[in-house]
Amino acid sequence: MSTTPLQPLTAPATVTSWYEASARTRTRLLLDPGSFVEFIGPEKREVSPHLKVFDLPEQFDDGIVVGCGSLGGAKVLIAAQEGRFMGGAFGEVHGAKLTGLLRGARDIGSMPVLILFDTGGVRLQEANAGELAIAEIMRAVIEARCAGVKVVGLIGGRSGCYGGGGLIAACCSSLAVSEQGRIAVSGPEVIETNRGTEEFDSRDRALVWRTMGGKHRRLLGAADAFVDDTVQAFRDAALALLGEAGGFGLEILTKEQARLEARLRDFGTCADALDIWSAMGISHADAVSSLPADEFITLADAFGRISHDAR
Amino acid sequence: MATWQLEREARDRRIRAGSAVARGKMVEAGDATRLLEAILRPGDRVCLEGDNQKQADLLSAALLAVDPAKVNNLHMVQSGVVLPEHLDLFERGVAKKLDYAYSGPQSARIATMLFGGKIELGAVHTYLELFARYFIDLTPNVALIAAVSADRDGNLYTGPNTEDTPTVVEATAFKDGIVVAQVNAIVDQVPRVDIPADRVHFVIATERPFFVEPLFTRDPAAITEGQILTAMLAIKGIYAPYGVERLNHGIGFSTAAIELLLPTFGEKLGLKGKIANRFALNPHPALIPAIESGWVTQIHSFGSEVGMEDYIRARSDIYFTGSDGSLRSNRALCQTAGLYACDMFIGSTLQIDLQGNSSTVTTSRIAGFGGAPNMGADARGRRHPSKAWLTAGQEAVAGGNALLRRGRKLVVQIGETFGENNVPLFVENLDALELAEKLKLDLAPVMIYGDDVTHIVTEEGIANLLLCRSSDEREQAIRGIAGYTDVGRRRDPKQVARLRERGVIRRPEDLGIDPLDADRNMLAARSIKDLVRWSGGLYVPPSQFRNW
Numbered sequence: 001m002s003t004t005p006l007q008p009l010t011a012p013a014t015v016t017s018w019y020e021a022s023a024r025t026r027t028r029l030l031l032d033p034g035s036f037v038e039f040i041g042p043e044k045r046e047v048s049p050h051l052k053v054f055d056l057p058e059q060f061d062d063g064i065v066v067g068c069g070s071l072g073g074a075k076v077l078i079a080a081q082e083g084r085f086m087g088g089a090f091g092e093v094h095g096a097k098l099t100g101l102l103r104g105a106r107d108i109g110s111m112p113v114l115i116l117f118d119t120g121g122v123r124l125q126e127a128n129a130g131e132l133a134i135a136e137i138m139r140a141v142i143e144a145r146c147a148g149v150k151v152v153g154l155i156g157g158r159s160g161c162y163g164g165g166g167l168i169a170a171c172c173s174s175l176a177v178s179e180q181g182r183i184a185v186s187g188p189e190v191i192e193t194n195r196g197t198e199e200f201d202s203r204d205r206a207l208v209w210r211t212m213g214g215k216h217r218r219l220l221g222a223a224d225a226f227v228d229d230t231v232q233a234f235r236d237a238a239l240a241l242l243g244e245a246g247g248f249g250l251e252i253l254t255k256e257q258a259r260l261e262a263r264l265r266d267f268g269t270c271a272d273a274l275d276i277w278s279a280m281g282i283s284h285a286d287a288v289s290s291l292p293a294d295e296f297i298t299l300a301d302a303f304g305r306i307s308h309d310a311r
Numbered sequence: 312m313a314t315w316q317l318e319r320e321a322r323d324r325r326i327r328a329g330s331a332v333a334r335g336k337m338v339e340a341g342d343a344t345r346l347l348e349a350i351l352r353p354g355d356r357v358c359l360e361g362d363n364q365k366q367a368d369l370l371s372a373a374l375l376a377v378d379p380a381k382v383n384n385l386h387m388v389q390s391g392v393v394l395p396e397h398l399d400l401f402e403r404g405v406a407k408k409l410d411y412a413y414s415g416p417q418s419a420r421i422a423t424m425l426f427g428g429k430i431e432l433g434a435v436h437t438y439l440e441l442f443a444r445y446f447i448d449l450t451p452n453v454a455l456i457a458a459v460s461a462d463r464d465g466n467l468y469t470g471p472n473t474e475d476t477p478t479v480v481e482a483t484a485f486k487d488g489i490v491v492a493q494v495n496a497i498v499d500q501v502p503r504v505d506i507p508a509d510r511v512h513f514v515i516a517t518e519r520p521f522f523v524e525p526l527f528t529r530d531p532a533a534i535t536e537g538q539i540l541t542a543m544l545a546i547k548g549i550y551a552p553y554g555v556e557r558l559n560h561g562i563g564f565s566t567a568a569i570e571l572l573l574p575t576f577g578e579k580l581g582l583k584g585k586i587a588n589r590f591a592l593n594p595h596p597a598l599i600p601a602i603e604s605g606w607v608t609q610i611h612s613f614g615s616e617v618g619m620e621d622y623i624r625a626r627s628d629i630y631f632t633g634s635d636g637s638l639r640s641n642r643a644l645c646q647t648a649g650l651y652a653c654d655m656f657i658g659s660t661l662q663i664d665l666q667g668n669s670s671t672v673t674t675s676r677i678a679g680f681g682g683a684p685n686m687g688a689d690a691r692g693r694r695h696p697s698k699a700w701l702t703a704g705q706e707a708v709a710g711g712n713a714l715l716r717r718g719r720k721l722v723v724q725i726g727e728t729f730g731e732n733n734v735p736l737f738v739e740n741l742d743a744l745e746l747a748e749k750l751k752l753d754l755a756p757v758m759i760y761g762d763d764v765t766h767i768v769t770e771e772g773i774a775n776l777l778l779c780r781s782s783d784e785r786e787q788a789i790r791g792i793a794g795y796t797d798v799g800r801r802r803d804p805k806q807v808a809r810l811r812e813r814g815v816i817r818r819p820e821d822l823g824i825d826p827l828d829a830d831r832n833m834l835a836a837r838s839i840k841d842l843v844r845w846s847g848g849l850y851v852p853p854s855q856f857r858n859w
Contacts (some may be wrong), residue, residue: 009836009844010603019532019838020831158532179859206854213859287857 005012005111014022016231018156019180023065023080026116029076030154030238031069031232038067040097047076048091050126062093066101068111072239075111077101083118083159091123095133102140112150112242115172120187135165141171146246149256151185152173152241153183154234155223156214162187173246176225176237177214181295184212210273210289216297217276219288221305228293264304280305318487320582325350325489329513336465336508337497338515341770346513350489351382351453357406358451358479359397362390362642363413363436363681364474364614366522367457369493369515371396374455375851379404388449390438390475390642392417392679401430411679412436412451415526418676425677435677435756437685442475445482448618453491454483457521460728461494465508468501471615471623471638472577477507480644481733482825484495484510495520502635510620525617525853527593529567532838532858537727540770540829541818542568543656545725546577548773548822549766550586553699555588555720559649559686561658565725565768567597569652569657574604591649591686594619594630594638598851602629602844612638613645613682618856622849642682654699655721656686660758661730662738665786665798667761667776669724677746680758684853687759689720703765705776719777722759722827724769735796736769737789761785768828771799772818779815791816 016029027036040046042060051058063085068077079098081088098115105113120176124131141151153172155161160182161169169175174307179184186194188202204244210216225241225257228232277285280303291299328349332342347370351357355616359374360367374382375396385406392398392414400406401424410433424430436444445451453814456479459470484490491513492506542565549555550569560566573587589606592598594616601607610630615623615638623630623638633639649656660669693700700718707719725778726736747755767774767789774788784806791807793799809817819826836842839856 008847009600009841017837203855206857206859211859215859289857 015060018178018231018234019229020258021231022084023082026231026234027065027069027080029077029083030075030114030116030235031071032144035069036078037069038065039101040066040163044272048093048123048126050129056125056301061095062091063088064094064097066097066287071114071235071242074242075254076242077105077113078116079110079113079115080116081118081157081159081165083157088117088119088157088159088165089121089123090119090130090133091126091135092129092133094123095130095137099133099136102137102151105151106140106144106147107202107264109147109149112152113144115151115153115168116157116292117153117155117165117169118157118161119160119161119163121165131164134167137168138171139166141168145171145173148248150175150221150246151241152238152240155183156227156229156234157181160184160187160212160233173248174241174244175217175222175225176227176234176241177217177223178227178229178233179209179214179296181214181217181231182209182212183214183217196198206289215288215300216273216301218277219280219304223258224306226293226297226300233293258265259305319596322487322489325352326512329489329765330628333513336483336512336514337463338513340515340517341535342757343369343493343515344376346491346515347374348381350378350491350513351377351385354384354386355384355452356386356388356449358445358454358483359387359389360454360456360479361393361397361474362475362614363415363497363526364524365390365457365474366394366494367455368396368522369517369519370457370491371454374405375399376379377405378461383407384434386433388441388445390441391415392421393849396710398424402678403783407431408419409434410434410436410441410444411443412438413679413681415590415678418678422675422677422746422750435679435783437680438475438642438682439650442478442482442643442646445478450486450488451479451483452488454488454812456480457489458492458506459492460498461492461511461514461516462498462501463510464506465511465514466491466501467492467494467508467511468503468507468635469505470502471640471691473505473619473640474614474642477641480506480510483598489513491515493517493521502637503623503633505633506640521618523615525856527616528618528852528856529564529595529597530839530856531571531834531836531841533599533754534564534568534571534831534834535727536612536831537770537830538565538568538832539572539831540824540826541565541725541727541768543576543824543829544773544819544822545569545723545768546572546582546586547824548655548817549655549721549723549768551580552598553584553654553702555586555699555721557653557697558587558655558657559591559653559779560595561683563659563725565593566657568834570595570597570601571836573601574835575605575833577606590740591645591653593640594623596839596842596850597836599842599850602626603845604835611645611648613642614640618850618852619679621851622846625849646682646685649682650690651693653686653720654697655723656683657721657723657725658683658687659726660724661734662741662743662791663724663736663767664738664741664761665784665789667724667764667767667785667789668741668757669759669761669764670741670756671758672741672743672746672756674742674745674749675755680756683758687722688763689722693718703777706775707765720763721765722763723766723768724759724764728792728796728799729772735798737793737796737798739798752761769794772816772821775815775817778813784810784815788815805853
């Protein structure tokens with residue numbers, strides 16, 4: 001493509017990029033000013049019991065910030081993963097903080113939960129504890145939702161939302177994602193290692209993004225909202241998603257099953273995301289990747305698949 | 312009677328032999344190996360064109376397929392040993408001896424093969440040094456080169472990635488050698504003539520365009536706050552006081568950070584127009600914001616960069632372009648420009664020892680030198696003055712008659728005290744020494760000699776080696792900015808404090824820089840997409856750099 005519809009840049013950007021921001025900056029700017037109260041903050045020094053065995057640096061919050069605050073005046077619980085510490089990976093303490101937050105949400109019953117995913121999956125150095133944590137968190141999400149709590153995931157960080165993070169995201173009431181955000185279980189390198197470059201070339205970043213990136217996930221209906229890469233856009237999306245009805249029960253799960261079956265039937269033979277987009281009826285599938293956020297949102301609203309009665 | 316035209320007669324015999332598989336100068340891709348068997352003789356010096364960017368890949372494969380009974384013991388004289396085939400030639404016995412400059416991706420295998428005696432090593436050179444030897448004692452008998460297109464007479468268009476080709480052809484064609492070109496296409500008229508037809512003997516059209524590596528694209532998203540801090544120190548502590556206007560940048564992330572800080576941090580310091588306006592530099596995408604903000608006057612390039620073609624074409628005021636509008640690069644001339652017409656080189660390295668010697672060699676790898684030693688060396692033949700050059704010269708030798716004092720090129724090493732994977736940048740002894748002993752080399756492969764280095768920048772500050780008056784001071788100045796590496800922890804605190812009082816070591820606070828200000832928000836572009844936007848959509852990054 002020799003031309004691109006991107007907005008020209010003539011001065012350094014001034015808005016806060018979600019992708020660039022730390023977990024703490026995201027939390028602070030997402031919530032109403034000054035409203036955030038942290039649980040088990042870094043001053044408690046609840047560090048991983050495993051990393052020092054490998055002579056690896058610890059972080060006092062074990063790479064996740066949890067607490068409560070208000071969003072648009074309403075109380076919410078919030079968890080934010082720090083993608084720059086161990087790739088945001090789930091370890092024992094990291095996982096327990098999120099499990100505890102979700103169980104608290106279940107018991108309270110009236111405060112929705114925001115999970116700011118930024119993770120490569122389970123931390124290899126504490127694999128068993130991490131895998132158990134994923135299972136506990138998934139159970140805790142479902143229990144919270146059974147108790148009527150909405151659990152909304154926000155995805156647009158450097159490490160994406162991979163491995164167990166992808167599984168947890170799939171359990172949420174709804175998800176918002178930016179172009180930079182990636183959602184999947186097996187990461188590009190894992191697929192390439194197991195199945196070869198012919199199956200998936202992890203160095204072809206355009207391929208990675210059109211397969212796992214935010215735009216594709218939104219078009220497929222795997223994410224409910226697509227947002228520009230700014231903290232403000234994520235805040236607006238979180239408010240909108242919390243405002244939408246999102247129950248939970250057998251009826252919803254049956255519809256979710258039907259939605260996924262239809263997706264497989266319609267696109268199961270497509271070899272590339274471009275084929276899926278064409279099959280959806282998008283006339284210039286190859287231009288989708290370079291569309292600016294606002295134009296993409298218009299396109300996704302026209303073609304993308306979302307069923308608010310599913311999930 | 313003495314015969315004085317033996318080489319010319321030999322060349323004509325080779326051309327006749329090659330013509331048997333050609334129609335005029337044109338040879339089918341499937342006959343490439345037969346052509347090479349016809350024109351090559353055992354023991355020939357051969358330049359198989361390839362450098363850190365473009366590769367004559369079809370000709371490498373064709374050469375590898377020759378019958379070693381017919382073609383053997385070749386002496387390869389080439390810039391880059393980059394493709395696996397370049398080394399397979401030695402495994403098969405097609406080639407025996409090697410003189411080269413750069414071996415990036417093959418650096419581990421080349422070390423193994425040298426150690427195993429599979430390769431007889433002439434020497435590892437810098438680019439300019441190897442080019443020089445093409446005209447004295449390493450003149451190729453046959454050059455196998457790559458071009459974008461050829462017309463039916465054999466005029467070649469080498470396009471933006473012209474790079475080494477004119478030099479290789481000059482040395483070969485004017486000394487009775489044979490030039491074989493692989494081209495992406497045969498056309499009625501080439502966009503411009505980079506190599507005239509009378510220097511080209513055979514042309515092979517390929518199905519696939521020759522390989523080009525986008526080696527100079529640095530994703531702004533990967534720049535760390537540590538690198539931003541070192542970049543701020545360099546701009547305020549070196550570029551500004553010396554008034555460095557003409558320079559070359561290395562390819563590391565620290566120098567990419569400098570490029571991206573010019574329109575923000577540099578602008579705030581009021582340095583626009585005063586520093587960094589003329590470059591010997593490849594078309595780095597990271598420089599786009601500075602160019603668009605009016606910082607840069609002119610750039611001459613060694614090679615091109617994949618994805619930058621349209622941008623360069625649209626910014627011909629900045630770059631060197633041909634009559635067709637596209638970039639003309641020339642590695643030999645740009646290396647010369649970097650050596651004689653630049654006042655500063657700044658780049659990163661893997662290891663620095665206590666005297667400032669630096670090397671990118673680790674015990675099991677020989678990456679070669681490429682262009683850095685030439686960029687990062689004082690040109691003793693330089694005679695024209697500039698503020699930066701004279702200031703550095705004055706610092707190096709205080710006193711004496713100013714009219715008889717040489718200037719000095721600023722040679723700056725920049726990096727974090729702990730590099731990738733937390734490996735310390737500073738070492739007591741370079742791994743290059745161990746390697747030289749293991750391979751019984753006459754010289755340890757030192758990238759930049761300590762006596763050429765004028766400054767070292769880390770997040771701990773700047774060490775100005777020009778102001779050091781003894782090797783002991785030099786050692787303490789280096790230890791003084793080596794942070795918590797073993798080298799840094801063995802500093803003499805009193806001596807380091809004295810060096811700081813004298814301005815030999817300058818900490819961030821001495822320069823009025825708060826390390827907490829080193830934030831990614833200061834980068835004029837924080838992603839490849841930002842660079843595309845700065846370029847108005849003219850920069851088209853290759854797929855591996857797009858996260859959209």
